[in-house]
Amino acid sequence: MQRTARCACSSASISIKGEPTQHGVCHCMNCMRRTGSAFGISTYFAKSDVVGKTGDMQVYAFHHAEMNHDQERHFCAKCGTTLFWFMSTRPQLIGIAGGCFAGDELREPSLSTWHSRKLPWVTLPDNWIQKPFARDA
Numbered sequence: 001m002q003r004t005a006r007c008a009c010s011s012a013s014i015s016i017k018g019e020p021t022q023h024g025v026c027h028c029m030n031c032m033r034r035t036g037s038a039f040g041i042s043t044y045f046a047k048s049d050v051v052g053k054t055g056d057m058q059v060y061a062f063h064h065a066e067m068n069h070d071q072e073r074h075f076c077a078k079c080g081t082t083l084f085w086f087m088s089t090r091p092q093l094i095g096i097a098g099g100c101f102a103g104d105e106l107r108e109p110s111l112s113t114w115h116s117r118k119l120p121w122v123t124l125p126d127n128w129i130q131k132p133f134a135r136d137a
Contacts, residue, residue, distance in 0.1 A: 001017070001018070001019070002015060002016070002017045002051060003015070003016050003017075003101055003105045003106070004016075004101070004102075005083055005084070005096050005097065005100035005101050006083075006100055006102070007055070007075075007076035007078075007079050007081035007083055007100065008076070008079045008081045009076065009078050009079040009081075011055045011056070011076060011078050011079070012053075012054060012055025012056065012057050012075075012076035012077070012078070012081070012083060013053065013054045013055060013083070014050065014052075014053045014054075014083050014084050014096060015050070015051040015052045015053075016045050016049050016050055016051060016094075016096065017049050017051050018045060018046065018049040019045075020043045020044055020045050020106070021044050021045060021046065021093065022042070022043070022044040022111060023041075023042075023043045023044070023098065023106060023107065023109050023110065023111070024041075024042060024109045024110060024111025024112060024113055024128075024129075025039040025040065025041055025042070025109055025111070025112050025113070025124070026039055026040045026042050026112075026113045026114055027039045027112065027113070027114040027115060027116075027117045027118045027119070027122075028066075028113070028114040028117060029117070030064060030066075030067075030071075031114075034073070034082055035082075035097075035099070038119050038122050039118070039122065040097070040098075041097065041098030041099050041109065042095050042096075042097070042098060042113075043095065043096045043097075043098045043101075043106060044090070044093045044094070044095050044096075045093065045094055045096065046092060046093060046094075047086075047092055047093060047094050048092075049094075050094060055076060055077075055078075056076070056077040056078065057074045057075060057076060057077055057083070058074070058075055058076075058077045059072055059073065059074055059075075060072075060073045060075065061073075064087075067089070068089075069087050069088045069089040070087070070088040071085055071086070071087050071088070072085060072086045072087075073085045081097075081100065082097055083096065083097060083100055084096045084097065108125075109128065110127075110128055110129060111128060111129045111131065112124055112128050112129070112130045112131065113131045113133070114131075114132070114133060115130040115131055115132055116132040116133065
């Protein structure tokens with residue numbers, strides 16, 4: 001199956017084939033700030049599953065001290081939406097912002113990482129796997 005994730009203004013996109021290797025929500029401060037929300041929806045695919053990218057994108061690269069890895073976020077140069085990212089600790093994978101896929105292209109997430117930092121008012125299904133920290137995922 002091929003899926004396309006698009007930014008808010010639809011001028012940048014990334015297309016991917018195959019199924020995600022991991023699909024969940026992350027409650028770390030890094031993801032909260034990236035999304036401006038209570039958590040980030042992170043969907044990981046093999047880098048080799050990328051079919052194409054369109055639009056003008058910028059890159060924000062930094063060292064994530066708490067997780068001790070380097071991260072590279074690719075975002076739309078026009079509207080600023082983060083579409084995808086790479087992490088040095090997962091060199092074969094690409095992370096794609098789950099909320100950038102349209103409608104029901106993705107199944108329900110099944111994982112909650114950094115669950116120990118979940119805001120107390122957030123409730124998730126009981127059948128999801130709960131990992132206290134991201135390194136446990």
